[in-house]
Amino acid sequence: MDTGGIAAGSLEVMDAFRAEFEKAEVDARIEKHCAMHQVGCRGFCDRDVLVDITIDGERTTYQYVKPDMVPRLVMEHIVSGSPVEEWRVGDDYHKFYTLQKKVVLANNGKIDPENIQEYIDLGGYETVRRVLTEMAPAEVIETIKASGLRGRGGAGFPSGLKWEICASKEAVPKYLICNADEGDPGAFMDRSVIEGNPHTMIEGMSIGAFAIGAPTAYVYIRAEYPLAVERLKIALQQARERGFLGKGIHGSTFDFDIKVKLGAGAFVCGEETALIASIEGERGMPRAKPPYPADKGLWGKPTIINNVETWANITPIMKNGAEWFASIGSENSKGTKVFALTGKIRNTGLIEVPMGISLRDIIFDIGGGIKGGKLLKAVQTGGPSGGCIPQQHIDLKVDYESLKSVGSMMGSGGMVVLDETDCMVNITKFFLEFTQAESCGKCTPCRIGTKRLLEILTRITEGEGKKGDINLLVDLANDVKDSSLCGLGMSAPNPILSTIKYFRHEYEAHIHQKKCPAKVCRKLLTFFIREDLCVGCGMCKKNCPVKAISGEPKKAHRVNTAVCIKCGACYDICKFSAVLKE
Numbered sequence: 058m059d060t061g062g063i064a065a066g067s068l069e070v071m072d073a074f075r076a077e078f079e080k081a082e083v084d085a086r087i088e089k090h091c092a093m094h095q096v097g098c099r100g101f102c103d104r105d106v107l108v109d110i111t112i113d114g115e116r117t118t119y120q121y122v123k124p125d126m127v128p129r130l131v132m133e134h135i136v137s138g139s140p141v142e143e144w145r146v147g148d149d150y151h152k153f154y155t156l157q158k159k160v161v162l163a164n165n166g167k168i169d170p171e172n173i174q175e176y177i178d179l180g181g182y183e184t185v186r187r188v189l190t191e192m193a194p195a196e197v198i199e200t201i202k203a204s205g206l207r208g209r210g211g212a213g214f215p216s217g218l219k220w221e222i223c224a225s226k227e228a229v230p231k232y233l234i235c236n237a238d239e240g241d242p243g244a245f246m247d248r249s250v251i252e253g254n255p256h257t258m259i260e261g262m263s264i265g266a267f268a269i270g271a272p273t274a275y276v277y278i279r280a281e282y283p284l285a286v287e288r289l290k291i292a293l294q295q296a297r298e299r300g301f302l303g304k305g306i307h308g309s310t311f312d313f314d315i316k317v318k319l320g321a322g323a324f325v326c327g328e329e330t331a332l333i334a335s336i337e338g339e340r341g342m343p344r345a346k347p348p349y350p351a352d353k354g355l356w357g358k359p360t361i362i363n364n365v366e367t368w369a370n371i372t373p374i375m376k377n378g379a380e381w382f383a384s385i386g387s388e389n390s391k392g393t394k395v396f397a398l399t400g401k402i403r404n405t406g407l408i409e410v411p412m413g414i415s416l417r418d419i420i421f422d423i424g425g426g427i428k429g430g431k432l433l434k435a436v437q438t439g440g441p442s443g444g445c446i447p448q449q450h451i452d453l454k455v456d457y458e459s460l461k462s463v464g465s466m467m468g469s470g471g472m473v474v475l476d477e478t479d480c481m482v483n484i485t486k487f488f489l490e491f492t493q494a495e496s497c498g499k500c501t502p503c504r505i506g507t508k509r510l511l512e513i514l515t516r517i518t519e520g521e522g523k524k525g526d527i528n529l530l531v532d533l534a535n536d537v538k539d540s541s542l543c544g545l546g547m548s549a550p551n552p553i554l555s556t557i558k559y560f561r562h563e564y565e566a567h568i569h570q571k572k573c574p575a576k577v578c579r580k581l582l583t584f585f586i587r588e589d590l591c592v593g594c595g596m597c598k599k600n601c602p603v604k605a606i607s608g609e610p611k612k613a614h615r616v617n618t619a620v621c622i623k624c625g626a627c628y629d630i631c632k633f634s635a636v637l638k639e
């Protein structure tokens with residue numbers, strides 16, 4: 058029951074179960090109490106709404122559940138004890154999880170995020186209690202350092218080292234921040250953690266605060282995440298009521314509390330110095346570094362900023378030990394990574410995989426391959442500032458160094474799969490539109506440079522590309538990368554550089570032949586009708602906005618290309634595949 062599940066109809070399904078329990082007097086019929094509860098995201102968004110029915114410890118999972126399926130599930134399965142076979146998940150459902158390793162998401166989909174007791178029943182808050190009573194702050198930092206944990210928000214800086222630098226500063230008070238300003242289009246990792254199990258983050262933050270000696274923390278969270286904000290506030294309140302936040306937490310002498318600050322709605326506020334400015338009530342604009350926040354952060358005091366996923370890793374590390382964590386992953390990238398797997402993939406959803414897994418395993422095993430049997434063209438990682446990794450690197454290991462080596466990056470965990478019908482120039486333009494619009498305008502290379510880059514990409518996709526445009530894009534992209542003030546400008550050119558590196562031929566076709574090989578860029582297309590396939594139904598003629606189509610009923614129609622404005626309406630509406638584009 059997270060935002061995705063609710064959008065798919067989980068509230069209606071829950072209401073239907075409630076109504077059916079009452080109507081069918083289920084408790085009386087089965088002579089037991091039948092309880093129902095919500096859980097957070099389980100990851101397999103594509104199969105929503107998912108429902109588990111557990112009888113005497115035996116769990117059956119149903120997929121694509123709609124309210125009208127509920128009476129049968131109640132009567133046949135709950136009352137009569139016979140599962141409804143045709144609605145049960147199959148092997149492909151279980152395969153989605155086989156190669157995954159759940160650390161951060163271990164309890165997502167198991168507990169009710171609005172009930173702290175369910176987290177406690179699974180051992181929640183036991184680790185922070187032990188840390189507070191048995192460990193010194195320096196030991197905590199040593200454990201995090203030894204685990205090899207790197208920040209999951211983008212840059213991948215070693216978390217323990219950052220904590221150590223902050224703890225070593227004399228200035229007080231120190232602050233701790235959780236960056237939940239997840240702004241990448243298509244990314245929903247942090248949202249799902251908070252909506253599914255906010256306590257794992259709160260416990261991790263409590264441990265971090267103890268380690269660096271910070272009495273106050275902030276969660277800077279997107280205002281566009283109303284359910285996550287609500288569940289976070291409920292979780293914080295429940296933690297306060299139990300003495301897990303506030304004065305002397307968990308019966309110790311350590312005071313700690315967490316405040317919630319709603320994001321200002323700008324992508325750049327995810328950058329740590331802009332985020333700090335925003336909490337301070339200033340306009341969210343990045344500043345030059347150094348000094349880094351660990352030295353001079355919130356209100357000029359030493360501050361640690363980590364994102365939701367990083368904080369959610371802390372409790373498992375402290376619980377299971379640094380060695381356990383370091384045993385997962387690749388040489389320089391330890392642990393797991395959560396990705397939002399989207400695009401032209403069969404199984405879209407939220408996945409958590411060990412670092413070092415191959416792209417092939419993610420796309421073809423977990424993701425189930427490309428939708429509609431099409432060919433994989435590229436994988437875009439790292440959000441709008443990431444790079445496009447071509448199909449030939451399908452066996453690339455997914456870790457910080459490997460992604461960087463092919464011109465992409467880990468970012469916060471967006472992974473968009475592109476197939477043969479995607480135009481790489483057009484996709485690049487889409488990402489540039491986003492970063493250009495989100496540039497805060499403080500520094501010239503990013504403010505003007507991204508605008509010029511977007512202008513060049515736009516004219517290429519509209520058939521106005523000129524000889525020399527590719528080199529101009531490369532030169533300008535490198536200039537913007539090298540001279541921008543913050544990560545947004547430094548990484549915004551990544552999609553351009555990676556697509557030119559791997560898909561130069563597509564740029565050349567757009568510029569020199571005025572063709573879009575993927576047949577996406579409408580201004581470069583010609584629409585025509587194949588007379589042998591046309592049955593003369595007239596639908597295209599009726600829907601053409603400029604009367605560019607002529608023809609008698611039941612006879613082949615024709616497009617007047619001199620009048621056609623290439624809107625594509627005829628192509629979309631023809632049921633006989635008689636309209637072609639080239």
Ligand code: SF4
Nearest residue numbers: 498499500503543546
């Ligand atoms: S790089 Fe862009 S977003 Fe960052 S400070 Fe400069 S103008 Fe603002």
Ligand code: SF4
Nearest residue numbers: 591592594595597631
């Ligand atoms: S919609 Fe298709 S079949 Fe009908 S007239 Fe147009 S091209 Fe022919």
Ligand code: SF4
Nearest residue numbers: 601621622624625627
């Ligand atoms: S592409 Fe649009 S304008 Fe052109 S013929 Fe088809 S419907 Fe008419």
